[in-house]
Amino acid sequence: MEFTDSQTERYSRHIILQDVGVEGQIKISEGKVLIVGAGGLGAPVALYLAAAGVGTIGIIDGDVVDLTNLQRQVIHFTPDVNKAKVLSAKEKIAQLNPEVKVIAYQELLSTYNIFDIIKEYDIVVDGTDNFPTKFLINDACVLAQKPFSHGGILRFEGQTFTYTPGNACYRCVFDSPPPPNVVPTCSQAGVLGSIAGMLGTIQATEVLKFLVNKGELLTNRILTFNALSMDFRTIRFGKNTNCPICGEHPSITGLQTYELPACDLKH
């Protein structure tokens, strides 16, 4: 493919960047990224990927914009309250970069649709708040050999790592979801709004690195930070031989029943 003058201008700061260049920008433009959740993490991820010129961005979220979202979900504005989140996100992306093709799934990710949806994309971004969905994304991506970026935030802290086939997965760290209602969600325990931006931009960066195939991804290590002390750490972890899905004797060979705690359903 060849860039038009206006594309060359739009992406000039990438094109002059060593390790990206025209070649890298073409890879970004051909990239297909699925963002699960148009919330705190999905918002910055979608904005930065759209600005970077990712060719196709899929966004799946069944929710509508709520006033409490605006404290951190920076892709949604005050007039968007009560609008479908995927629609609100699609409108912003169209204004930011009309060249991006946005596929909006105004539905919930489930065992029934996940394989069909993720197979259309190069990489998946987990921007969800609940553990059943995080395990669903992990299991489907491991079984389908699909790279994904894990992200989690709570209060003043964040964690993220990147899965690529053959490397450690989420279940290598956490073999099964926590018991329902033991781990508070952001809606129960709160979250500093800008934390979502800190973590989401790291996830967006991982996606861009993955697309241009440069640098070292956060594979086999998990990055955690605490914004109060502003301490960042990466903890190395290998593939866990006891992992129930990617270990030596996997007990999980298909998708599980992933139940949401009752309080989350009501939200």
Add this chain to the structure above:
Amino acid sequence: MKIKVNGKTQEFNQAQIGLIELLQLNKVTNPELVSVQLNGLFVKREAYQETSLHENDEVDFLFFMGGGSLSTLNI
């Protein structure tokens, strides 16, 4: 005895400490919330009770953390 907990050195008078006790000292009252890596290897949850730490051990606590958007799941 010195142990590295989440990258920071902690000192103890005794020569060993139980993992559950160390978790409690670090304000982790519910072991179900945390995944523990000891000297680079994950400790099975069933083994938390019988695991103890010694001089120069390095231990990392990894916590469950949610994220951005709530209603993305439907079974």
